[in-house]
Amino acid sequence: MPSRLYPEDQERVDAYLNQPANRVERKPFNVWLLLGVILASVIGMGLIARMLASLVLV
Template sequence: MPSRLYPEDQKRVDEYLSAPHHQVERKPFNVWLLLAVILGAVVAMGLLARYLSTLVLG
């Protein structure tokens, strides 16, 4: 896709993005870890809701 910026503006953007502090090494995305975190949060909130319902309803 061609850039919609003027060439001098595109050059400034490219220089900005190529700066060392914008080159962060990241681990590959792990879908299973995300799924485990979401599942853990849902289970924890469910357990908390059950506990609070026993306190309220007795």
């Protein structure tokens, strides 16, 4: 896909992205890890809510 920027603007963007601070290697996005963290959080908060409810309603 061709750039919609002017050539001089594209050069500035390329220079910025090639700076050492902006060239961070990242691991690929893992959907299953995200879903696992969300599921664990929801289950954990649900268990805490049930525990607190049992303490209050005794």
